[in-house]
Amino acid sequence: MTIRRSRRHSMTELWTVLAPILLTDLLNPVLFAFLIYATGSSRPMLNSTLMLLGHTVAYFLAGIVIALGLERIMETLRDPGPLVFGFELLIGAALLWVALKSRGDTGRPEPEEKAEPLGPVKAFGLGMLLNLIGIPFAVPYFAALDQILKADLDATGALTQLAIYNLAYALPFAAIIVIRAVMGKSAKPMLDRINGWVEKAAGFIMTPLLFLLGIALIIDAVYYFATGRILYPL
Template sequence: MGQAIGDILPIALGVAISPMPIMAVILMLMSPRGRGASVTFLLGWVLGIAVVLTVVTLVIGPASGSDSSGPSPVASIIKIVLGVLALFLAFRQWRGRPKPGQTPQLPKWMAAIDKVTPAKAFGLGALLSGINPKNLTLCLAGGVAIGSVGLDAGQAAVVIVIFVLIGSCTVAIPVIAFLAAQKAVQPKLDELRGWLGAHNAAVMSVLLLVIGVTIIGKGVAGL
């Protein structure tokens, strides 16, 4: 289980440092329905990560024929493919970064996020965590890492929980802090939102580059 935890830590951190969901939850917290929407967004985010991880873990385990001796060649090849995909996404993020002096263009859905209902916020959280290409790639890589090392059901569940906790912490912390001390944290959240908006592409490109190289390295080592 220690190997699986070590393998998923950088990937889970990559999920946690995704600027878009952090910006989305901050905007929700500043909206009239902020409390309810942000909580359901967090629940959707957690559920999306957990579902993808669980499904991939259940599929990869039997398919790879993994055992305690280490990952199979099938799992290693999948890791290499996911690592290459992460590098491609890093390149695309870097190419799309704002030029010096250019105002960052945020997704159109963020303009209407202050009107989002709790139900829609839940769906948005699930979509951003489980279907967004960047996060989906990382969650798939996490599921492969967990399912390819021959863990029993209990051990796999523990590793999945650790991944979900790490991957959700940057969304959960603003929500909890806001609910506990709204007036104190609101200015800091606004500053964080502005910084993430300006540096979103650069942060994600570097992050995906590092994680992509790491995943490819793990895959090559397992062949």
């Protein structure tokens, strides 16, 4: 059974679901720390911009690859409804697992203080590498892809929503670059304080957000399998 939905207000309803997922996804202290590291390099504006660009490009391309893979599976099985909700159930369970596992875990990789000088090419590559390494653990991103697939959009619409998601993801991190451009080297104490706040927020906020999001996805999937209807229609 293929699920059909009215597209009137579908984008508003889609982003009602995507917004809390994006909020959870944004709590990325690793990217934040490396961007602050880039703003302290010999070419702070160029290097930090290219690092964020590399991360964003890799995130967008990874989303396309993952979505295409799921789409091919759906077309092969010719039954996208159960497959999508089965994927949602797995993502919900993964979110619960990550939430429980992350309690009290504050460890994260940090850029080395005496690392080799950071250049533009290295900054772009490092941004992509940070993303590619983290993709297997980017459970909120998988949840966002699941919601975009469930919206039953055409290829152009799905790519557009994915691009908007990635742009919205990048914008808060771009604030680091703007602060550095406006305040110069004097921005470092402020950025360090913000970085500390992000670390604390990731520790105290991410766990309950992941848990609640996981519960919501599991309820949605179980409701579909039990009734054949959609609990959160888009």
